[in-house]
Amino acid sequence: MTRPSTARIALNRPLRRLFDYRIPETMTVSPGQRVKVPFGRQTLTGLVVETGVTPPDGITLKPILEVLEPWLALPAATFQLLSWASDYYQHPLGECLFTALPPALRRGRPSQQKQDEHWQGTQNIAPLPANAHRQKALLEAIQRAPGISTGELVKAGFNRTQIKSLHDKGLIELTEPQLPACNQTAGTVEGPELSPAQLAAAKDLPQATDRFSATLLYGITGSGKTELYLHYLKQQLQADQQALILVPEINLTPQTLARFRRYFGSRIVAWHSALNDGERLDTWLRIRNGEPVILIGTRSAVLLPFTNLRAIIVDEEHDSSYKQGEGFRYSGRDVAVYRAHLNKCPVILGSATPSLESWHNARQGKYHLIRLEQRAGNALPPEVALLDIRSRPLEAGLSRPTLNAIKEVLTRGEQALVFVNRRGFAPIMMCFDCGHMEECPRCDTRLTYHRRDRAMRCHHCDFQMAASHTCPKCRSENFKPVGQGTERTEETLAEQFPDTPIVRVDRDSTQRKGSIQGILAKVNSGEPCILVGTQMLAKGHDFPNVTLVTVVNADGGLFSVDFRAPEQMVQTLLQVSGRAGRGEKPGKVLIQTCHSDHPLLKSLCQGNYAALADQLLTERQTGALPPFRAMAILRAEADTMQASLQLLDSIKPKTAANGIETWGPLPAVIARKADRHRAQLILCSNHRRQLNHLLTHVCQYLDQCKLPASTKWIVDVDPQETG
Numbered sequence: 001m002t003r004p005s006t007a008r009i010a011l012n013r014p015l016r017r018l019f020d021y022r023i024p025e026t027m028t029v030s031p032g033q034r035v036k037v038p039f040g041r042q043t044l045t046g047l048v049v050e051t052g053v054t055p056p057d058g059i060t061l062k063p064i065l066e067v068l069e070p071w072l073a074l075p076a077a078t079f080q081l082l083s084w085a086s087d088y089y090q091h092p093l094g095e096c097l098f099t100a101l102p103p104a105l106r107r108g109r110p111s112q113q114k115q116d117e118h119w120q121g122t123q124n125i126a127p128l129p130a131n132a133h134r135q136k137a138l139l140e141a142i143q144r145a146p147g148i149s150t151g152e153l154v155k156a157g158f159n160r161t162q163i164k165s166l167h168d169k170g171l172i173e174l175t176e177p178q179l180p181a182c183n184q185t186a187g188t189v190e191g192p193e194l195s196p197a198q199l200a201a202a203k204d205l206p207q208a209t210d211r212f213s214a215t216l217l218y219g220i221t222g223s224g225k226t227e228l229y230l231h232y233l234k235q236q237l238q239a240d241q242q243a244l245i246l247v248p249e250i251n252l253t254p255q256t257l258a259r260f261r262r263y264f265g266s267r268i269v270a271w272h273s274a275l276n277d278g279e280r281l282d283t284w285l286r287i288r289n290g291e292p293v294i295l296i297g298t299r300s301a302v303l304l305p306f307t308n309l310r311a312i313i314v315d316e317e318h319d320s321s322y323k324q325g326e327g328f329r330y331s332g333r334d335v336a337v338y339r340a341h342l343n344k345c346p347v348i349l350g351s352a353t354p355s356l357e358s359w360h361n362a363r364q365g366k367y368h369l370i371r372l373e374q375r376a377g378n379a380l381p382p383e384v385a386l387l388d389i390r391s392r393p394l395e396a397g398l399s400r401p402t403l404n405a406i407k408e409v410l411t412r413g414e415q416a417l418v419f420v421n422r423r424g425f426a427p428i429m430m431c432f433d434c435g436h437m438e439e440c441p442r443c444d445t446r447l448t449y450h451r452r453d454r455a456m457r458c459h460h461c462d463f464q465m466a467a468s469h470t471c472p473k474c475r476s477e478n479f480k481p482v483g484q485g486t487e488r489t490e491e492t493l494a495e496q497f498p499d500t501p502i503v504r505v506d507r508d509s510t511q512r513k514g515s516i517q518g519i520l521a522k523v524n525s526g527e528p529c530i531l532v533g534t535q536m537l538a539k540g541h542d543f544p545n546v547t548l549v550t551v552v553n554a555d556g557g558l559f560s561v562d563f564r565a566p567e568q569m570v571q572t573l574l575q576v577s578g579r580a581g582r583g584e585k586p587g588k589v590l591i592q593t594c595h596s597d598h599p600l601l602k603s604l605c606q607g608n609y610a611a612l613a614d615q616l617l618t619e620r621q622t623g624a625l626p627p628f629r630a631m632a633i634l635r636a637e638a639d640t641m642q643a644s645l646q647l648l649d650s651i652k653p654k655t656a657a658n659g660i661e662t663w664g665p666l667p668a669v670i671a672r673k674a675d676r677h678r679a680q681l682i683l684c685s686n687h688r689r690q691l692n693h694l695l696t697h698v699c700q701y702l703d704q705c706k707l708p709a710s711t712k713w714i715v716d717v718d719p720q721e722t723g
């Protein structure tokens with residue numbers, strides 16, 4: 001076979017195209033390798049996608065300047081995964097591939113292993129001169145320990161000239177780095193004995209064989225899913241294998257990480273947004289080198305270059321933060337399933353409130369379903385009750401029965417959790433004389449009042465201004481906050497319970513005080529207190545002394561235009577309810593609502609998510625919505641609504657195909673955000689492949705359109721938000 005002389009290279013650019021270069025004669029490159037190439041007047045880092053390509057006639061190719069390391073920055077399986085994702089999510093391949101590199105390598109820094117080439121013997125038998133004793137010894141050393149590095153050989157007394165000489169003779173070749181010896185500390189804890197229900201589930205989990213399988217572990221809140229993951233990995237993962245555990249957010253639940261570390265010691269490695277560039281590179285290299293770690297990470301961990309991945313777990317698989325909201329809009333959960341498929345290993349999706357996508361897959365038999373419907377230890381599921389607040393007097397949103405219930409648990413020396421779905425003090429400032437409400441000058445939204453620093457803030461753009469005491473329009477002093485935010489609830493509770501510590505958890509409080517760990521120390525101590533917070537409190541926390549959860553207002557998701565809103569509302573309410581009664585003492589949940597006869601809320605009280613999910617799926621099927629059909633959204637934004645709508649209108653005729661249904665184009669629910677006018681066109685099809693082909697075609701068309709610089713478009717496949 002002749003040596004390929006050309007290569008197709010991906011650059012970290014938002015361009016749906018690749019670039020061809022010449023491979024100099026002294027160089028060999030392979031797909032997945034990192035190189036430096038000339039681009040205009042710049043030198044850029046590129047990733048080799050293909051070699052031996054035929055460039056268009058009459059084009060003289062520029063040469064690749066340098067190979068940045070002898071090994072593949074993206075090993076074959078990771079490369080294949082990203083190529084698939086690029087096509088599935090219709091995102092430029094270059095940006096997808098570079099997302100999987102740590103920032104230092106994206107910028108073209110040499111990886112630390114640059115000097116450390118790894119060697120193995122070849123099949124060639126060329127006799128060495130009789131007096132070449134050192135070279136013979138070197139060859140033997142390499143044959144004895146394939147994968148040995150130049151550094152190690154130098155330490156053993158050989159030199160680089162001897163290595164080069166053997167390489168030139170074709171007697172040795174470069175190979176993958178060998179597994180580094182791990183000086184790991186072991187975990188110390190064995191964990192509680194599994195309950196009979198957990199044991200039955202454990203028996204039903206897939207064997208870690210060389211086969212793909214997808215399992216949905218539907219386990220109610222507090223059923224001991226985390227314990228089961230730990231048990232599973234202890235049983236199934238061999239000492240030299242890698243595993244990946246995806247979690248929605250690490251920083252919110254430091255206890256989960258601590259729990260894993262107690263079992264597995266330093267084999268547990270974390271991957272999340274708070275790592276600095278050095279830590280990222282370091283962790284990335286460990287994974288790339290095949291070190292047998294158990295990686296706990298957020299979304300992007302699924303793109304790491306694992307070489308020996310034998311099990312994937314996706315915890316809280318329903319969580320919408322698995323879907324990236326900008327740029328490369330992939331779903332960490334869905335990519336994880338495809339990754340398991342490529343790697344031929346099991347993937348376990350766990351949740352107390354599975355996504356309707358996964359529930360549907362389980363019902364269709366695509367995923368193996370395991371149900372865990374008893375709480376672990378001695379805990380019982382909480383008792384859930386609706387409290388109709390129509391025409392009840394409220395203290396800043398809290399009814400008398402709610403306040404009494406809180407008082408009761410505090411008297412018993414227990415803790416209460418109050419869930420509010422908005423941060424800030426009040427969602428609206430309104431004049432009770434002229435009806436004026438403060439709106440964001442840049443968005444079609446109202447400003448939220450933050451009392452602590454007397455500011456009015458937009459939660460959609462970064463606009464803020466000082467709050468005024470009087471109505472800016474009519475100067476009336478009857479200008480007052482309306483509705484509930486966490487700050488206001490905190491204030492009311494402090495008035496009602498002056499001797500009880502109140503712990504507020506939302507984006508504002510955790511930002512100011514830094515780590516959530518400090519904030520939650522009081523709760524973890526178990527002493528009586530009241531926790532007030534947003535969704536952040538619904539996620540995975542385990543506070544054994546919380547025995548009452550109250551929801552200030554459950555009605556947000558009941559009448560939203562977004563078809564996913566009811567699903568998300570039910571999930572949040574059940575997850576937050578699931579924080580009650582996880583220890584020895586029974587838990588109670590009080591949900592304040594103005595719609596106590598709404599069927600969704602009524603079913604919620606039975607605490608039976610499976611029944612609710614079935615009901616919600618029937619509605620999706622009737623509406624011909626995902627997961628029964630594939631969906632994508634094309635969004636446009638421009639300086640005027642007309643420009644946005646026009647762009648989408650020009651695409652609509654191109655989508656006219658049998659089996660493709662379009663809705664719109666229509667202005668987005670928040671039509672103006674940060675002074676940009678936003679519109680959307682929704683595309684649906686019964687056939688995912690058909691939709692994918694159509695999108696490829698539409699993206700090509702849009703790429704060729706000469707659009708004003710201020711007009712932007714994006715495509716979102718499997719969108720989480722459709723408003």
Ligand SMILES: Nc1ncnc2c1ncn2[C@@H]1O[C@H](COP(=O)(O)OP(=O)(O)OP(=O)(O)O)[C@@H](O)[C@H]1O
Binds near residue numbers: 192198227540541
């Ligand atoms: N077999 C067991 N015996 C005693 N206690 C257990 C057992 N399994 C789990 N627990 C305890 O029960 C509590 C809930 O377990 P875990 O956090 O694993 O549940 P989960 O299903 O992951 O919860 P959620 O989905 O609600 O976050 C924990 O305090 C855990 O230590």
Ligand SMILES: [Zn+2]
Binds near residue numbers: 445458459674
């Ligand atoms: Zn705004």
